[in-house]
Amino acid sequence: MTASDIPIRVGDPGDWDAIWNLLGQVFHDSPSAEASAVDQAVFEPARSLVLEDDGAIVGHGAAYTRDLTVPGAVLPAAHVTLVGVAPTHRRRGLLTRMMHRQLREIAAAGREPIAVLWASESKIYQRFGYGHAAHRLRLDVPTPEVHLPDTPTRGRLRAVDTDAGRKDFATVYEHLRPHRVGWSSRDEAWWSYTLADVEAHRHGATPLQAVVYGTPDGPAGYALWRTKGDWNERGADGRVEVREVAAADPDACLALWRFLFSIDLTRHVSVHHAALDEPLQYLVDDARRLGASIGDGLWIRVVDLPAALAGRRYAAPLDVVLDVTDPLLEANTGRWRLTVDDTGTATCTPTSSPADLSCTVLELGTVYLGAVRLAALAAAGKVTEHTPGALRRATASFGWHRMPQPVEVF
Known part of the structure; x- marks a missing residue:
């Protein structure tokens, strides 16, 4: 069978295990039943495209049905994901056929004027009209060398487990989301996905931890993070790995970062998904010590x-x-x-x-x-x-x- 003869079909719920195994091979991930179950919970078979050769799934691409905040508005956007082709079937035009079909189907449906994705390899998706629309700021902060203002804040921090804090997280997120370009909608299934604490994803760090910043008017911020303990000849050298910080006002922003910078037995804070205009850069006394670098983020394809x-x-x-x-x-x-x-x-x-x-x-x-x-x-x-x-x-x-x-x- 030639590459052009390999059929593309719509996915089926029963395809999941084969899709998961294919993507694990493509992205060099170790098998994890726990991680598979988390991803399967948000999988949309009807938006899945499967390439099948002699009974084996050799290519896959899909989309999630979510909204995306864009300048001044919230729009339906096809969240393209789970894309990969088996190593045995690369460079035969299969990805191109699959991506072309997906974009044409999104356009024909007429619901989503844009598509958005994260690119595993940036040069691939430009071929399909995706433009790199949003960078992300990465920070690696030696906290003993950086200081934040000691200005009093009006709210209080409350440690919560992720289940107990979920309602407050969603309240803050939904309050901010209409104004935060690049944020995607989160229904109950997506909050479960966001807060899933898959052991294989910890890489030696603790389970996911959380704190809520509360005010008399309700929650105004939250932070999600892990810690990873370490020691050297000078003593404790642990790291705070920040997953997400959401702050509704400057008070919440200062209080949350001040807390994360001061966790006992840690000397570093790492952040991987900050905006290029992250306010933390203007709170600290020495922005050079934030160890800032830039990585790619969202790629946008105009469909309609x-x-x-x-x-x-x-x-x-x-x-x-x-x-x-x-x-x-x-x-x-x-x-x-x-x-x-x-x-x-x-x-x-x-x-x-x-x-x-x-x-x-x-x-x-x-x-x-x-x-x-x-x-x-x-x-x-x-x-x-x-x-x-x-x-x-x-x-x-x-x-x-x-x-x-x-x-x-x-």
């Missing part, structure tokens, strides 16, 4: 161009004609007039007017969350300005007042 561009909000008024090329989803190709009023609300309609700017759908995905500047892409030769001043105006409008935060891997 007019719905996607009209669905988000903008930072400044704009009237611009975009000439866009999309070799996969042809309905996106053409000239589009994007008009933004004083409130940041937009319309996007086809037009025959001359183009002010031209680009591919990948560049629109790259700037979609407001973090990457159109002018930067133009400087790299990825966006062409045809009308003087259009690039400056569009760059200002596509921006946003806060950077996106890729808070979780899905």
